[in-house]
Amino acid sequence: MATIKDVAKLAGVAVSTASYALNQSSKVAPQTARKVIDAARVLNYQKNGIARDLKRNKTDTILLILHNLAGPFYSELVRGVQDTLQSLNYGLIACSSMGGRDSTASRFLAERRADGAIILASNLGDQEIERAARKDFPIVVLDRLILNHDSIMSVVVDNKSGGYEAAKHLIDRGHRDIAYLSGPLDSRDNLQRRKGFEQAMQEAAIPIRPKWLLKGEFTRQGGYLATKMLILQGDLPSAIFAGNDEMAIGAMNALKDAGIKVPRQISVIGFDDIEMSRYTTPQLTTVSQANYEVGSLSAHLIYRSIKEEIAKKDYIMPTELIIRDSSRELMKEVRGQREQV
Amino acid sequence: MATIKDVAKLAGVAVSTASYALNQSSKVAPQTARKVIDAARVLNYQKNGIARDLKRNKTDTILLILHNLAGPFYSELVRGVQDTLQSLNYGLIACSSMGGRDSTASRFLAERRADGAIILASNLGDQEIERAARKDFPIVVLDRLILNHDSIMSVVVDNKSGGYEAAKHLIDRGHRDIAYLSGPLDSRDNLQRRKGFEQAMQEAAIPIRPKWLLKGEFTRQGGYLATKMLILQGDLPSAIFAGNDEMAIGAMNALKDAGIKVPRQISVIGFDDIEMSRYTTPQLTTVSQANYEVGSLSAHLIYRSIKEEIAKKDYIMPTELIIRDSSRELMKEVRGQREQV
DNA sequence: CCTGCAATTCGAAACGTTTCAATAGCTGGA
DNA sequence: TCCAGCTATTGAAACGTTTCGAATTGCAGG
Missing domain, CATH: 3.40.50.2300 (Response regulator)
Known part of the structure; x- marks a missing residue:
């Protein structure tokens, strides 16, 4: 695996310059940038996102936790989350909470591999959620009400x-x-x-x-x-x-x-x-829930919460008889x- | 955020000792381990998974790329992947390939945030997939045939x-x-x-x-x-x-x-x-495809490929008239x- | 009392980035 | 000619772990 060091060496510049060039910083001269980019192409360089995340201390990704990835779940809700995060330039990954403490969800929650989480998985304990939530890891829960926690918001249907x-x-x-x-x-x-x-x-x-x-x-x-x-x-x-x-x-x-x-x-x-x-x-x-809106609102809440704006913390969404x-x-x-x- | 350094300091041991203790290594004396674990609890320490991944150079996670997370997709297939990876002790995260080059899928593929990928997303270009695949990042494609690439396998339905x-x-x-x-x-x-x-x-x-x-x-x-x-x-x-x-x-x-x-x-x-x-x-x-088996096989192939065992690279699965x-x-x-x- | 060994513990390097602060090179005005 | 003030570049630290090899400790045997 070629690293940025290899690219820098081939281009004949410092690692920092290579980094700036690859991130399209305006600080770097055009011809230098060209050299770096060419070198990257030659080496088939691909950024190591994990190293980047570690250094920047954020991932630009939100985690969606579902009980079972294989459904059934509310696809409109997922669509709402998906559309909204995309427009906010955040990535979305989904995982399942099946398997208790070894589940992917528990691992990702405990190890903070995202910048926030939206949870629709009743088999996850309140305690686990409360432990994971912090100012820099806000959580929205959709299937319960968790009060009195600064970084947990609830969006529930009426x-x-x-x-x-x-x-x-x-x-x-x-x-x-x-x-x-x-x-x-x-x-x-x-x-x-x-x-x-x-x-x-x-x-x-x-x-x-x-x-x-x-x-x-x-x-x-x-x-x-x-x-x-x-x-x-x-x-x-x-x-x-x-x-x-x-x-x-x-x-x-x-x-x-x-x-x-x-x-x-x-x-x-x-x-x-x-x-x-x-x-x-x-x-x-049947009774319809505004699931797309629930998803979209959840995504917005996470985003605003990350950006440190204040947000009303609990929402109750109306239903409609069909x-x-x-x-x-x-x-x-x-x-x-x-x-x- | 408490780090392992804080834990080590509080427990009065070296960082390395704290690491060993938290990972249940047998090298560390029981009473030392206790001290470390207590300190971790006091500080509400949670491991930074990203740092861990960076150091270990693996994530124990497989990426499933779907065109649209909000469905419709083959839920039996996802179930097959999910069950199998769980039994192999791998995590599974899913993401969508909607949004072209900015999609979460493209980012994760390019930046290697997982140990391998299973792809069922026809809007992803062959080229992008070929660029991402390597010995230490095997890929299984389910919706096309990609030949002549050492690290890409195909599982297609007949x-x-x-x-x-x-x-x-x-x-x-x-x-x-x-x-x-x-x-x-x-x-x-x-x-x-x-x-x-x-x-x-x-x-x-x-x-x-x-x-x-x-x-x-x-x-x-x-x-x-x-x-x-x-x-x-x-x-x-x-x-x-x-x-x-x-x-x-x-x-x-x-x-x-x-x-x-x-x-x-x-x-x-x-x-x-x-x-x-x-x-x-x-x-x-209708005509039924053995989707669960396709998913399960894909997961197995990724796993074996990571473990460096050789694997037959292309599979054609039978269908059944219902x-x-x-x-x-x-x-x-x-x-x-x-x-x- | 010394030697050797096993059991523990420790220090430091490394993973691959980003980014701060410092340096080098230049241009142009005095 | 010199220096101020740029811009472009660089070196190094830092992110939080894991893990290697070395150092320390305690203890049994000679």
Whole structure:
């Protein structure tokens, strides 16, 4: 590997001159610059970025930590981060937090191989994040709230109000028998969504039936199995509110397998507005999060934080109800029939 | 930021001793190690990974370059890479090649911030890749063939035979009027798939009709528009072979919008077996690539190449035809009717 | 009490850059 | 002719580690 020393030697200049020339500094005379650049070409010189980073004490790169690089994740969110950082002239690298303490994410976090991080990986402990964050290594967390730390910012979606809207949508359309298909109990997202659901139910004075609280781990498979159980159990609700779209899709598959028509016999509503929610049959009613904006905002926050400007530290982003075909007005006769029970 | 010097000072030992202690070397006495580790804890010391990398001249990290981090990409492939590298104790970071020379990918390639790279990003030039590859920076390319370079390996899917199988599947079921929905003309994948298609047609002595060669850029939108045109044109084929699943889905949407039933009136076949192909209505017949294996093999190749073992340099992976519901036997009466034209 | 050896510890160089401060070379005005 | 004031160039330090070889220590054996 040719180093800058080799280049300098071949060009017949000092190492410092070579460095200036290669970085297009105006201090160096044009003909000297030419010599250096030619020498670099001859030797096929390529800068050692690691040495550069060490000396400059920055990398111009932001780290995006996802639970699993192989998805599923919010691609719009990543796009928001990507576009924004690119326009700010920062690089973006992504890594996975799978594998606990040996994961690439943990290593990069602990060893500061970037200038800041955006974290969307619920399996990473708060403690680990708090330890890594400093003034010169700001962190934005997207899946939790971490308060009281100078260098940690939070951008979270207003899950509670989203859950409320979704439940209200069903209630307004005459549904009273609504099952909630829950995600992991330790997920903040799930918890908040459910709280919104509960609030809407309470406001409408509808009791929540424990047997209609199902659990599906946020996976399609989980939604499928939970719904299978629900069907076997015999007493179907008139609507299912799934904590995310994956589970909603699983639920619709289970209903389809059982010959139950959506939305004719039962309404289904999801959460997330993942791309596939537009391609199910029927298309899924769901709650959309402004994921691109979340990503873009996160990138901006990191940037401003690095540049030492002050920034409001916590953000709550609104949601939007997307009404498609999987939910509809509870039919009169069914309603009557149900009410007389 | 506390450095190892601070730790050494606080512990009252030499820097080298502190380094040994922190790296669990057996050379250091247990009570010394304890002192050092305590000091590190007190100072909240975190190793500077960049300095370490510089000194050791390796990063234990492999770079995965994708065209667009925000997808769509082959998640199974990424999973294969991820799992394999993890088991080999290597880290994985992913970045995007969008943005030309300023892209994170270009920077990382040129500046060697990893120990090797796996590339699936057709917008990166061969030349750039060739310049970056060296004995101590092996590269695996997945979307092209680069020969005659000691440190570049190729793992490509047998697109031609996949295209052949798909076309033959249609022909065997009585189809003779088959449209080919092409991807970008500069895509190797597309080219090979089409070659397979052409070979099958030729063997069956079916002429290829230019008006049934459509172009869709590998996107859903492109497939939709091309198919719309085909429909307007009036003379429908009995089957459409799309160069990838995205376009096939676009095509099916266009057909649906026009009230044309798949597969009753027209068969559709795709390529890639993306996850969504199982969730379309009807489910899409397609060609599956062993993507997990491609990813895993790539990771292994990089690893072995770093460890200086020799490795066969080019690999062609088989494909498999996945028959689902979007293709079927051409009905007799239709066939007769068509033949008399 | 000395010698030799193993177990520890230490000092310093090295990795490849960037960048500060100092030097050298020049131009042009006095 | 000399010097002030440039500009272009240089040497060296520094970034935070790892690791080599040397130095120190403690101790057993003669």
